[in-house]
Amino acid sequence: MTDLDQFRSETRAWLEANCPPEMRKPVVNDDDVFWGGRNTRFASEAQKVWFERMRDKGWTVPDWPTQYGGGGLDPAQAKVLREEMAAISARPPLSSFGIWMLGPALLKYGTEAQKAEHLPKITAGLIRWCQGYSEPNAGSDLASLQTRAESDGDDFIITGQKIWTSYANYADWIFCLVRTDAAAKKHDGISFILFDMTSKGVSTKPILLISGKSPFCETFFDGVRVPKSHVVGTVNRGWDVAKYLLQHERAMISGLGDRSAGRPLGQIAADSIGADDQGRLDDAMLRSQIAAFEVDEAALASAAERAVDLAKAGQGHPAFSSAMKYYGTELNKRRHEILMSAGGIDALEWESDRSRGGLRPRAWLRTKANSIEGGTSEVMLGIVAKRILDLPGA
Amino acid sequence: MPLVLTEEQSMLRDSARGFITDKAPVSHLRQLRDSGDADGFSRELWKAFADMGFTGLLVPEQFGGSGLGCVEAGVVMEEIGRTLMPSPFLSTAVLAASALSRGGNEAQKSAHLPRIADGSMLAAFAIDEGTKHRPLHTSLQATRAGNGFKLNGAKALVTDGHVADLLVVVARSAGSAGDRKGLTLFLVDPKAKGVAIERTVMVDAHNAARIAFDNVEVTADGVLGEVDDGAGLLDNILNIGRGAVASEMVGLSEEVFGRTVSYLKERKQFGKLIGEFQALQHRAAQLYIDIEITRAAVLKALQALDADIDNAGTAVAVAKARAGTTATLAVQEGVQMHGGMGMTDQFDIGFFMKRARVCQELLGDSNFHAGQLARAKGY
Structure with missing residues (x-):
């Protein structure tokens, strides 16, 4: 038995003994996800036990x-753990932008003091982070952002507005892009800075989306005082940090569509629509759509696995996360279009208990943002054309 | 297992690529087509393939091969796909070698496998009968006669059927079309009485034949595997072949894509390189992404075949389905983005389009395999 096999069998046994049965069910609504943070509450005892x-x-x-x-x-052990968790459909114990986005950037660009201060609070779920990137006039053209940070002794004074800040109203701290040199070219005057959302001058306002929910906020900074020591990386070189973080964000978003551990889409459809006398979904066109979708979904899962293995072997391309982000989000939108079709009339209910408060249509509408947030599909294709294919003028 | 090639597999790829691009560029296929070559491939290059050990990749070591796996066979197929090299590799070294090494008894193995490995024998695998690939609908009849069988019926799209020294024939010995039970595989001498072989010139200028069987006598020694219970063996052989054809399509897709992107960087219109137009950039990027994802799915299937072939069916279905749609898109975009040049016979790109169409049909097209996946998942 190799060391890795040994690790696998120990991991399997540990998960079997420690993952509560309630935590082996698919995530259905917001309460099923534990985000951590100062004001957090556990939705159930099982969620608490599993997290701890x-x-x-x-x-x-x-x-x-x-x-x-x-x-x-x-990386090999981490892959084994992912596989073993997937095998029992174990939920992630903690979801966090600190884990998916800020952490990797801090590990690469942070000072030892910054890592020691922030990373343990992320792993322990004590601090919940949000991302201050987009602005009303800086969406796809993110580097044109205007939120300014003016020098005042050992501090910066930050003034401006962010938008599409996910869960800003629940977040404890923000990692934020600010303009520290208004005279420089747009990519060269940006800094990446961290501050507490309870600082004086910070306010948030949830944005009601077409899903009827408010996962995003407008976030306002009115003369927020932040120590200069909170800049990650070099002042005015924040775009490097921002791009590095985006690679991780895009890799994370591309994984959103991967529900391969759950019930096959075709069976979900057969539950509501029924099957013919040969056991085939009683809607031939939908059945072929689903089969084509599942081919692509399985292929994407292999590509995600391969991307990790290529990176480990030093053969990965840094812009490949843009390719995965494009495909993963478009696929997830397809998935939810199919779910709506499979749900038919039932999937149109918006408020009833029967529909669990319109779970399916709200989720469907939410996925439309997947190909916009974290860089639109069109921006992703532009990045692939330029950085991987080296096409002229891209 | 990491979803990347090992060092040994990368070395195999490099040596296959070096040889194939040097000895069998697309012009080799063009020359065979234009001269109406009777064999449809080069026996000299097949001999060289044998000297390099490629013909015996899937032949066990005790029978003179190297006993490697489907990933290695896929590596060679991918390189074949890049230049569209006509070669009996799929028919002989993949399908027939797998049929014999997995289904053969000792006598059958020792009679044929060493000759496949050393390149002295060609073999063909005869499965399809109707318009589409439907293995369970096999209706070529095998009726008991004496201690052997008589075969009656016809096969189509038998790759390398007109040059083969041995035919592996899938027949129905019991039950009726659609049944899993009742399939038997036979080894048949193409020179046997009652075998009529018609070479069919195909759109892609690769080898294929229609073969009619009229009371062809096969002794009990010619039965490969179990009588009436050949379906399991057949699944495994077909899945190995599907993985190989999917690999060929990955190589083909990547080559077409590479040629197309190069063209986008050199062709000027409206005073600009056409690769500067976003309409083309985005389509090129989408195709790149499609090919990369398909490559991963195909490698996944090949590894699954090597690890646990009886449970590799779903991964193979995904791979063959994806490879088919990706190759179809790649050749269509290839011709479109080459504009009028893409429509000319003088330009190579059309050869890729024609081969992709044949690869789609070989051993089941994308619809067939998506349907297999749906059935496996219970809907």
Whole structure:
């Protein structure tokens, strides 16, 4: 037995003994996701127990160094843990922009003091982060952002507005792009800075979306005072940090559509529509759409696996996360179009208990943002054309 | 297992690519087509393939091969796909070698496998009968006669059927079309009485034949595997072949794409390189993404075949379905983006389009495999 096989069997046994049965069911609504933070509450005892056991094991973030509360697993071990969790449909114990986005950037660009201050609070679920990137006039053209940070002794004074800030109204801290040099070219005057959302001058306002929910906010900064020591990386070189973080964000978003552990889409459709006497979904056109979708979904899962393995082998392309982000989000939109079609009339109910408050149509509408947030599909294709294919003028 | 090639597999790829691009560029296929070559491939290059060990990749070591796996066979197929090299590799070294090494008894293996490995024997695998690939609908009849069988019926799209020294024939010995039970595989001498072989010149200028069987006698020694219970063996052989054809389509897609992107960087219209137009940039980017995802799915299937072939069916269905749609898109975009030049016979791009169409049909098209997936998932 190799060391990895040994690790697999130990991991399997540990998960079997420690993952509560309630935490092995698909995530259905917002309460099923634990985000951590100062004001958080657990939705159930099982959620709490699962989180605490995984935290104590270092497995809220299995591949971060143990000194920051991670699990210190190498990529092969982390893959085994993912596979074993998927095999029992274990929910993630902790969801966090700190894990998916800020952490990787801090590990690469942060000072030792910044890492020691922030990473342990992320792995322990103590601080919930939000991302201050987009502005009303800086969407796809993110680098034209105008929120300004003016020098005042050891501090910056930050003034401006962000938009599409996910869960800003629940967040404790923000990682934020600000303009520290208004005279420089647009990519060269940006800094990446961290501050507490309870600082004086910070306010948030949820935005009601077509889904009837408000996962995003407008976020306003009115003379917020932030120590200069909170800049990550070099002042005016924040675009490097921002881009690096975006690669991780895009990789994260591309994985949103991967529900391969759940019930096959065709069976979900057969539950509501029925099957013919040969057991085939009783809607031939929908059945072929679903089959084509599932081919692509399985292929994407292999591509995601391969992307990790290529990166590990030093053969990956840094812009490949843009390719995955494009495909993953377009696929997830397709999935929800199919779910709506499969649900038919029932999937149109918006408020009833029967529809669990319109779960399916709200989720469907939410996915329309997937190909916009974190860089639109068109921006992703532009990045692939330019950075991977080296097409002229892209 | 990491979803990347190992060092040994990368070395195999490099040596296959070096040889094939040097000895069998697309002009090799063009020359065979234009001269109406009777074999439809080069026996000299097949001999060289044998000297390099490619013909015996899937032949076990005790029978003179190297006993490697489907990933390695896929690596060679991918390189074949890049230049569209006409070669009996799929028919002989993949399909027939797998049929014999997995289904053969000791006598059958020792009689044929060493000769496949050393390149001295060609073999063809005869499965399709109707318009579409439907293995369970096999109706070529095998009726008991004496201690053997008599075969009656016809096969189509038998790759390399007109040059084969041995035919592996799938027949129905019991039950009726659609039944899993009742399939038997036979080894048939193409020179046997009652075998009529018609070479069919195909759109892609690769080898194929229609073969009619009229009371062809096969002794009990010619039965490959179990009588009436050949379906499991057949699945495995077909899945290995599907993985190989999917690999060929990945190579083909990537080559067409590479040629197309190069063209976007050199062709000027309206005073600009056409690759500067966003309409084309985005389509090129989408195609790149499609090919990369398909490549991963195909490697996944090949690894699954090597790891646990009886449970590789779903991964293979995904791979063959994806490879078919990706190759179809790649050749269509290839011709379109080459404009009028893409429509000329003088330009190579059309050869890729024609081969992709044949690869789609070979061993089941994208619709067939998506349907298989749906059935496997219970809807």
